[in-house]
Amino acid sequence: MSTTSKQRKGAALHLASRVAIHVALFAAVVVTLFPLLWMFTTAFTPNELTFRRNLGLLPAQPTIANFVAAFQIQPVAYWLLNSVITSVAIAAGKMLVAIPAAFAFAHFRFRGRDWLFAVIVGTMTIPYVVTLIPTYIAIVRLDLYNTLAGVIIPSIAFCGFAIFFLRQSFKVVPTELLEAGVIDGAGPLCALVSIVIPNTLPAIASLSVLSFLSAWNLYLWPHLILNDANMKTLSIGLKLFATNQEQLQQWGPLMATAVLGLLPALAIFAFAQRYVMDAFVHSGIK
Amino acid sequence: MFALQGRYAAWLFVAPAILLVAVFIYLPMVLNVGVSFYDWSVLRNEFTWKGVENYLSTLDNIDFRSAFANTAIYLAVLVPAQIALPLLLAFLMLRVRNRLLVRAYRAAYFIPTIVSFSIAGVVWLWMFNPIVGFLNTFFEAIGLQSHRWLNDPDMALWCVAAVAFWKGFGLNLILYAAALVGIPREVVEAADLDGAGPWTRALRIEIPMISPTLFFTGVTTVLIVMDEIVGVVDVLTEGGPYNSSSNLVYYLYDRAFRQFNFGEAAAVATLIIAIVAVATWLQFRAFERYVHYQ
Numbered sequence: 400m401s402t403t404s405k406q407r408k409g410a411a412l413h414l415a416s417r418v419a420i421h422v423a424l425f426a427a428v429v430v431t432l433f434p435l436l437w438m439f440t441t442a443f444t445p446n447e448l449t450f451r452r453n454l455g456l457l458p459a460q461p462t463i464a465n466f467v468a469a470f471q472i473q474p475v476a477y478w479l480l481n482s483v484i485t486s487v488a489i490a491a492g493k494m495l496v497a498i499p500a501a502f503a504f505a506h507f508r509f510r511g512r513d514w515l516f517a518v519i520v521g522t523m524t525i526p527y528v529v530t531l532i533p534t535y536i537a538i539v540r541l542d543l544y545n546t547l548a549g550v551i552i553p554s555i556a557f558c559g560f561a562i563f564f565l566r567q568s569f570k571v572v573p574t575e576l577l578e579a580g581v582i583d584g585a586g587p588l589c590a591l592v593s594i595v596i597p598n599t600l601p602a603i604a605s606l607s608v609l610s611f612l613s614a615w616n617l618y619l620w621p622h623l624i625l626n627d628a629n630m631k632t633l634s635i636g637l638k639l640f641a642t643n644q645e646q647l648q649q650w651g652p653l654m655a656t657a658v659l660g661l662l663p664a665l666a667i668f669a670f671a672q673r674y675v676m677d678a679f680v681h682s683g684i685k
Numbered sequence: 686m687f688a689l690q691g692r693y694a695a696w697l698f699v700a701p702a703i704l705l706v707a708v709f710i711y712l713p714m715v716l717n718v719g720v721s722f723y724d725w726s727v728l729r730n731e732f733t734w735k736g737v738e739n740y741l742s743t744l745d746n747i748d749f750r751s752a753f754a755n756t757a758i759y760l761a762v763l764v765p766a767q768i769a770l771p772l773l774l775a776f777l778m779l780r781v782r783n784r785l786l787v788r789a790y791r792a793a794y795f796i797p798t799i800v801s802f803s804i805a806g807v808v809w810l811w812m813f814n815p816i817v818g819f820l821n822t823f824f825e826a827i828g829l830q831s832h833r834w835l836n837d838p839d840m841a842l843w844c845v846a847a848v849a850f851w852k853g854f855g856l857n858l859i860l861y862a863a864a865l866v867g868i869p870r871e872v873v874e875a876a877d878l879d880g881a882g883p884w885t886r887a888l889r890i891e892i893p894m895i896s897p898t899l900f901f902t903g904v905t906t907v908l909i910v911m912d913e914i915v916g917v918v919d920v921l922t923e924g925g926p927y928n929s930s931s932n933l934v935y936y937l938y939d940r941a942f943r944q945f946n947f948g949e950a951a952a953v954a955t956l957i958i959a960i961v962a963v964a965t966w967l968q969f970r971a972f973e974r975y976v977h978y979q
Contacts, residue, residue: 417780423774424778427774431794431796431851434851438811441811452817454819454822454823454826495701496705497702500699500703503696503698503699504699507694509695515699518703519703519706522706524908524965527912528954528957529954529955531954532713532720532950533713533719533951535941558702587695615801616801623938635803640807641807641810650817653807654808661801665796668799676791680859
């Protein structure tokens with residue numbers, strides 16, 4: 400008797416704790432996602448209604464007028480274009496540099512290999528601010544100030560993680576497979592292109608997505624280098640917009656611009672969620 | 686393999702990466718120390734020798750001191766918070782059986798990580814708006830007092846810290862979740878058989894088992910708090926009001942790019958790397974002592 404009542408009590412406690420866990424997890428989801436939902440709400444609410452205090456998540460009179468207005472108030476189209484160009488160039492540049500280097504570190508023996516690898520991976524622990532001022536001075540002297548190239552080129556150098564991550568993935572490609580290629584007369588470059596890359600596409604995809612996202616979200620460096628309103632990327636254009644709109648009170652168009660900046664990242668995340676999270680998770684494993 | 690022809694190919698393959706890293710990371714790092722002893726004029730493009738003066742005037746500057754103190758607060762608050770709360774959520778997620786639900790939770794928590802600092806900044810700027818922002822509207826609706834949030838010198842730093850936390854916790858969370866799932870089942874089951882309760886199991890088994898991940902996130906979180914919240918600071922408060930939410934990197938930015946005192950800013954950068962080096966060294970010391978590798 401006493402055991403069954405104990406068991407029943409245990410079961411009730413178990414159920415209560417399971418409910419409590421879900422309540423806690425769900426509350427955390429609400430707090431996490433609410434500000435972004437609110438951004439969407441404001442973006443689709445007529446701007447004059449944003450000044451009425453309101454707590455509803457669904458806009459009363461949904462409209463896309465804010466998006467139209469955003470393009471008229473600020474050069475948002477240029478910002479988007481600049482963001483796409485810089486992010487694609489940085490991501491592609493990193494892959495172009497990291498893939499051959501990671502291949503060499505994974506499958507070749509050469510003098511100084513481990514030391515060079517340590518030098519590259521060591522850059523992951525360096526705060527980028529210490530490179531900021533000399534690089535800025537160099538960019539100004541090279542007349543690359545206020546150009547996208549001035550943003551792109553130094554950013555590609557932060558490829559330490561990419562090389563570290565790809566080396567791990569490339570190591571999985573069996574040596575026998577590569578040796579078979581060599582017997583067939585494939586040179587190193589041929590082996591890389593025809594054997595290693597096709598066998599590690601998921602890792603390469605994860606890393607490309609990650610590099611694109613981090614470039615899309617770059618803040619301080621483009622903020623320093625891009626000066627003209629038309630030259631800015633979306634990430635730093637938003638700051639300009641936010642500073643200007645405090646007098647103008649254009650919260651609707653500002654949130655519409657933020658939505659435009661978030662959508663590409665969200666879309667990539669939705670389609671490549673597993674790859675993105677895998678890449679982040681691998682960054683944390685030893 | 687690739688024994689003969691390979692050697693040259695290997696050097697060719699690593700050359701671009703080595704070159705970029707050397708030119709754009711290591712060289713600037715060394716030059717930064719050099720610049721910190723000079724004054725650089727943007728207009729005339731000239732360097733003037735200043736010796737240690739940049740360091741002395743920096744340490745003497747009251748704005749630097751408040752930025753330094755704020756950085757200490759940001760680190761003291763955000764590093765433990767960004768480790769403890771995600772860890773707690775990861776433990777809770779471990780108890781959820783429905784795999785679809787686990788994936789949904791993970792994705793939801795992770796989303797702020799992919800939001801850029803400036804988007805996070807403007808979204809929260811709008812949330813914090815004292816007149817029509819959501820927070821004050823909500824607070825008044827449920828009978829609480831409204832606040833000035835970012836305009837209040839006593840609150841601005843905490844608002845910035847909250848936004849930085851909001852943006853950063855999801856990354857550590859998915860790392861912990863992955864590490865906890867990776868613990869071999871036998872170990873956990875053995876602990877259960879020995880009659881260990883959930884607390885004992887977490888403290889004695891699970892946390893030690895994932896200590897390499899905890900260590901890794903400790904190091905990266907210090908870097909992120911030092912380096913990257915400058916974006917949030919810039920959009921939300923520009924370090925204000927009255928420098929109450931500024932940090933070292935924002936101070937550096939302000940010195941260099943608003944007051945064009947590049948020498949002093951370089952001195953600040955040198956101090957920052959010294960602080961990060963000390964923090965990382967301390968963590969490595971703790972790592973040697975406590976981290977458990979399987």
